[in-house]
Amino acid sequence: MRVVLDTNVYVSALNYGGTPEQILDFHTDERFELCLSPVIIEELEPWLRK
Numbered sequence: 001m002r003v004v005l006d007t008n009v010y011v012s013a014l015n016y017g018g019t020p021e022q023i024l025d026f027h028t029d030e031r032f033e034l035c036l037s038p039v040i041i042e043e044l045e046p047w048l049r050k
Helices: 007-015 018-028 038-048
Strands: 002-004 033-035
Touching (some): 007 018, 007 038
């Protein structure tokens, strides 16, 4: 299964953990394929530089 997550899920996972972090953990466990668009990557760049 392929999944596209909203930018807010990534930001919440990086800052607060909880359910958004669990969703990313599911990807780490290879339960789904994570798909990113160039727009989402662009929105995440400032958060990834921290």
